[in-house]
Amino acid sequence: MTKAYLINPNELIRDYNEVIDEAQKKTFFTVGIELQKEEIDNLQTYIDKLSVQRKEFAEKNNGNEANLIYCFERLAMIIQSELKMLVSLKEDEMAQAWDILVDCQVHLGTVIRNYPFESDHLEHYLNRLHSYEKTLFPKMIFNSYGGFVKQSHCSICKSDYGDCDHIKGKLYNGEMCTRNITEVELEEISVVENPANKHCRVISIETNGIKKDVLTLREISTKS
């Protein structure tokens, strides 16, 4: 926690808090949809500004600064996505709302793992996202894919994953390392309650020959 920075982290945090306090006034379902859309645009301006700053530090190999800015940039994107989820719900785009929420949870998890300061408030935020999942959406059934990865590479240096020292989920000079899987031998698909990937979900149920969307319970037309 005693990293030295070329920038003053307190200033970065102050700016961030100012933007986020304003945005979080709009992250309630009751707030006007047009105001939420406006706030999504406001946040984009702030995100773009941080992105430029992050790339400048990365070019000079100031990794600590670039990584720190990445965290705030990503957090602003998560709040922006929370607003997008609320807008999607209001616009009756339920599957999209679910996918946005899942992405928020995944991204917040990675920020928490890389955040250099005390992160209790981020844990609370993760709980807030979990509450959305439990109260806004029905209990879902997920699929889990078991298989053998035949080819994957590191997003940072493009080597075969495992041949380099980069670790997925960690930040390097302002970029997140991911393991990009390009070829997999599928062995089994199983139904699970706690999946690794909540995007892999059962999307329809069929009873007495009638197929329904699990989120909306609307009949899915099979005629085409």
Ligand SMILES: [Zn+2]
């Ligand atoms: Zn690598």
